[in-house]
Amino acid sequence: MTAIWTGVSGMLSYSQGIANTSNNLANTNTVGYKSSRMLFADMISELAGSTTDTNSQIGMGVQVGTVSMSTGVGAIATGDQSMDMAIDGEHGYFTVKDPVSDKTYYTRAGDFNFNTDGYLVSPTGNRVQGWAVDQAAVTQAERTGSVLPEVPVTGDPTDIRITDFTLPAQATGSVSMITNLDSLTDPGILDATDPYCSMFKSYDAANTPPATAAYTSDIKVYDAEGGAHSLTVNYSKVTDTGGKEYWEYMVTVPPADDGSSVTGGTSKAGVLMIGTLTFSAQGVLENQTAFTPTGGDPTDLSSWTQAPLDSTGVPQMSATFKSVSNGSVLSSQTMGFKTGLSASGASWNPNGPSSAADIGTLAAANAGFDPSSTRNAVACTTSYATSSYTQAQSQDGFASGTLNSTSVDENGVVSGTFSNGQTKDLYVLALADFRNPTDLRREGNNLLSATTESGAATTGRANSGIYDGISGYSLESSNVDMATEMVNLITLQRAFQSNSKVVTTADTMMEKALEIKK
Structure with a gap:
């Protein structure tokens, strides 16, 4: 037996x-x-x-x-959908949640897609989990030129969902204009009492651009409604003296777009900022002044005082645009103006000019920054003996747009590409790993759940710590x-x-x- x-x-x-x-x-x-x-x-x-x-x-x-x-790990094959994704290694599982039971599951199957409600889901309707990107931190970093070690997120992992398939307009908050100003340019027509503000004093809103400008460079900026406005930076050579070279600059928008209560409707309508640039004998930008209107008569140089500086030492100007759709006056917006030079202490030279009127005829009065506390960016305005030209220009505003496509990168960042040409990071995938993944429980439909033997899930981001990276437009085979x-x-x-x-x-x-x- x-x-x-x-x-x-x-x-x-x-x-x-x-x-x-x-x-x-x-x-x-x-x-x-x-x-x-x-x-x-x-x-x-x-x-x-x-x-x-x-x-x-x-x-x-x-x-x-x-x-x-x-x-x-199974073989990585090319996927058919933009949200097909695979984990490039053994460490990591996608986290999904059942919307009915609210139970969390884990899977290696990355055949995801957005449903009609905007949720990123598996074929059986489980919602993929991830962190929402901290958009405020991203915008702040872009405007200050900070380099973030990783895409910032906020809150706890949640359902990845695109609730609005449009990207709202963003008002321009930073303008960068990097030029080379020909050092062989002859000085313009100078004002006898204020030679370093000659271009501004000759400016008339009824006759733009300034006749005395030796070089101008234009860039399109945006208001809060997404309306586009042409911003022009005008440059005029003032003098070569004491082994240094001095240029006047003036930032303007079309007078008809200016809704400011200070300059709007006056002969100085459209002027946002005035100032000077000081170059060394080698053509390196070594100092700068910047003045913006603070009230009073805009034709009076004493009404143009030192512009505020942001936390990185870049001067800021205020623009009050008229709506391009109905001509109404919009709220004022602040824009940083970058030439490549900034104050490392984020403050003006205490001995520098407090207003444009304080410069007068003195070349030494153009020391807006403390000469010992300036820093030049890698891309910086210069004055070499070659034709004036714009080396680089950028601004961070844009009109509204609709979502065209989505993608995921190797760090698990889900991004959207919009009709206005913008790409925006939306979410960061939440990956899970286990002390003993061989003892995960199979739940069917490519789902796994944690057990006592597998240990509880630990959550992290792709390509960080023990977690492997993500391959977009790919699927992991059996x-x-x-x-x-x-x-x-x-x-x-x-x-x-x-x-x-x-x-x-x-x-x-x-x-x-x-x-x-x-």
Whole structure:
């Protein structure tokens, strides 16, 4: 009888092994599927006959020991959708949540897409989890020129959802104009009492651009409604003196666009900032002044006082635009004006001119920044003996746009590309990992759940810490090795046949024993 039960245990165990192998083979083409490995264990043994030697034992058969999940990475194949994604390594699982039960699951299958409600979901409707990008921090970094080590996020992981497929307009908050001003340019027509403000004093809103400008450079900026306005930076050579070169500059917008209560409707309508640039004999920008109107008569230079500086030491100007749609006056917006030079202490020279009127005819009065506290950016305005030209220009405003496409990068950042040419980071995927992922519980539909044996999930970002990166427009194939599984299937089949032979042999023995009794 013992031999029969031993053979039956083998048949039962190996039939389960065949079922496990069959399941692996059936999921050869399942996205992100992880094959299962079945290990067998012997059953309790008993003493052989009546011997008292505890080492003389006869086994009682075989049983299934463990069934563990193989965490090996499947081949990465090209996906068909923009939100198809794969994890480039063993460390990391996508986190999804069932919207009905609110239960959290984990998966390696990255065949996601946005549904009609704007949620990023799996094929079965589970919502992908991630952190919302901190848009305020991104904008602040862009305007101050700060380099962020990673895309900033805010709050806890949540459903990734695009609620509005439009990108609102963003008012320009920073303008960068990097030029080269030809050092061989002749000085313009100078005012006798205020030569360093000659261009401004000759400016008339009814006759733009200034006749005395030696070089101008234009850039399109945007108001809060997304309306576009042309911003012009005018430059005029003043003098070469004391081994230095001095230029006057003036930042303007079309007078008809100026809704300011100070300059609007006056002869200085459209002027946002005036100032001077000081260059060394080698053409390097080494100092700058910047003045903006603070009230009073805009034609009076004493009404143009030192512009405020942002935290990085860049002068700021205020613009009050008229709406391009209905001509109404919009709220004032602050714009930083970058020439490439800034004050490292974010403050003006205490001995410098407090207003444009304080410069007068003194070249030394153009030291707006403390000469010992200035810094030049890699891209900085220069004055070399070559034709004046614009080296680089940029601004951070834009009109509203509609979403054209989405993508995900190697760091798990989900971005949207909009019809206005802007690309905006929206979410950062939340990946999970486990102390023992081989013991995760299979829930069907490519879903896994944490168990006591696997340990609780730890959450992190792709390409940080232990977590691997993301491949966009890709899918991870099943890690089933068909050749290995076919060999296992043959081996298990032979083992099943051998155990069935044990049963039939034991049956024959019992039959012979019964014949002897007869």
